[in-house]
Amino acid sequence: MKLISCEGVTIGYDGQRAVNNVSFDLEQGDYLCIVGENGSGKSTLVKGLLGLIKPQEGSITFNGIAPNEIGYLPQQTVIQRDxxxxxxxxxxxxxxxxxxxxxxxxxxxxxxxxxxxxxxxxxxxxxxxxxxxxxxxxxxxxxxxxxxxTEKLLLLDEPVSGLDPVMTADLYQLVARLNQTQGITVLMVSHDLESAIKYGNKILHMKTETAFFGSTADYLKTEMCQRMMGAKI
Known part of the structure; x- marks a missing residue:
């Protein structure tokens, strides 16, 4: 069952398109990782999914879940840590x-x-x-x-930022266990491509637009994945 469907979503600020014509589906039980370089629109897309920003074009459709039923773990600021x-x-x-x-x-x-x-x-x-x-x-x-x-969907925005390697591995394993044993769908924004590939079953690679969306196995075969990993896989 599709929990979220994005069709041609475009979101902009001050005349600039931060997210441009992005389309993807999030199925129940998925572990979808959103990757891409800084400025590719990942966090802006998250705000759209949470209902904090309305798309200028396209649509975000929820099925069996509302934005206020999403469990959200944002990037932490210094103020939030205190x-x-x-x-x-x-x-x-x-x-x-x-x-x-x-x-x-x-x-x-x-x-x-x-x-x-x-x-x-x-x-x-x-x-x-x-x-x-x-x-x-x-x-x-x-x-x-x-x-x-939430009972259904966790949305995590760079959850391991600032954590040491031991704490990072611990958090990834926790989230994976929630996905695998409780069936909680996971959507994670990450700069950690290696872990995204290790844990996610689907990848959305953004360059403001959808550069790739599909299974992790198919993503591994792409030139963009190989380039970002720094070697052929």
């Missing part, structure tokens, strides 16, 4: 889009947050300040927060 809240408060805030205008978290939402913290092995730090955690711990917390928001 956020003065407890781990538990950050995690349960992922339920905000699901709960409407209700003033307090329900028992079900509190149980959901507790379950996600247990799942990601961060229950023992739930009362700690988020700002005092390591980069890897913070990303686990944000992933738990994203899981509170």
């Amino acid at each position: 956020f003065p809240a407890s781990v538990g408060e950050v995690v349960i805030s992922g339920c905000l889009n699901r709960r409407g205008l209700l003033p307090f978290y329900s028992r079900a939402e509190k149980d959901r947050a507790a379950d996600k913290m247990k799942q990601l092995n961060i229950t023992d730090i739930q009362k700690k300040s988020y700002r005092d955690l390591s980069g890897g711990q913070q990303q686990r917390v944000l992933l738990a927060r994203a899981l509170c928001a």
